Amino acid sequence: MARSKREALQEHHRPEAIRRRLETPERPHSMPDAILGGIDGCVTTFAVVSGAFGAGFSARVALVLGFANLLADGFSMAISNYEAVQAQREGVERAREREFEHIELVPEGEREEIRQIYARKGLSGELLEQVVETISRDREVWVETMLTEEHGLQRGGLSPWRSAWVTFLAFLVVGAMPLLPYALPGLAARDRFWASLAIAALMFLSIGMLKSLVYRRPVWQSGLRTLSMGAAAAGLAFLTGVLAQALFGVSL
Template sequence: MSKPTRESLAHEHHPEAIRRRLNTAETPRTLPDAILGGIDGCVTTFAVVSGAFGAGFSSTVALVLGVANLLADGFSMAISNFEAIQAEREYIEDVSRSERRHIDLVPEGEREEIRQIFQRKGFSGETLERVVETLTQNREVWVETMLKEEHGLQPAGLSPWRSALATFLAFMTVGAMPLIPYAFHGMGATRQFAASLAIAALMFFLIGMGKSLVYHRPILRSGLRTLLMGGAAAGLAFATGHLAQLLFGIDI
């Protein structure tokens, strides 16, 4: 990705541009949820396909197992993500209530916490006291500062429903891709698996590339890294299925 020019940076740091950026409400970040859901969906379904092919199961069995895992795991992952974000929100609310109570009961102690936090950042003397006085004049700013600086919590941008939906949709969409060849029964098991392998590899690579564009990382490196991680999971599933065939004498 090309580096921004001095002119573009100057434009972005104009007082009015900064004001608009800071006044824009922070929206929930769903991209990490979508990336996680997409990768996990593709890994899950292709792992099932690989395991079924390695064990010698028919394409119909592979398709049924893949669809069943796609629905069950996609729903489970979305619910788990919902519960995780909801638990984090509830924890932040509990800490916020606790800080408000501390401000009511021991305001000087809470001011001292603010003082020491900013003292560690390099403030001292009259400047430090002005910072403490300014922050503690507004109760909401005071509480928000304590949440971020003392507890390392970011209360903004948490939406359980949005995160769960993003995870589920990405899981279902990307996860369904490796199953497409198995809907065509005339291809033969080997060709179906090869096509599924190619599609899964493409999905992993595209997810990695998309991630790199958003987070400003080298495109090729990110794509290959995601491809290797997904391929490792699929290879493990294939080896497990093949080993199960040898150990238990599965013969389809």
């Protein structure tokens, strides 16, 4: 097992493989957006279901409220994620423009920044000066180096539209799951709620476990952590519904 993994890594780190990997533009990462949309969608709709059950609302009211919140909150979530990623991209571009301006106005100061950055990495003497000279010879390389090393910024992997669509679709698909029992005829109110609870718990657990597989974290720990966060949101919504019913008599 260890040997096969070592062989795969050796193949992945051959000069031609490294060259292809470095020359390929970084693709946008969709998994964080899908996880964000899925968790928020499930929390949103099951919170509505829990609040409606706690307040004594009918299944039809819970279904209408659930789908209304699903679409409205999903759209709002997608727009918010779009704006966040777009702002991040604009921040990178502004930093890039500033670095080009600094290179134009104070090139020696920018070379000194490169010098100190690589001195902190252990380079010194003639080798350090060669590195500084090589990087500062090409302004594109110079600016990209400053973005990464000084500001900790990356230009690749940022797509506002992709992030928005992935968030919206994950929100809709996962968020619709707890509403399914309320769309089925012939079930008692308590049975609908418990079925919705079981589906929501399964969604939270599955998202957490999927996240752990992608990011190589303990599977059950991640799944139970996501499940506990969803349970806390649902419990708060349920208590709010019970309190509203007791204080204002909002039951149907």
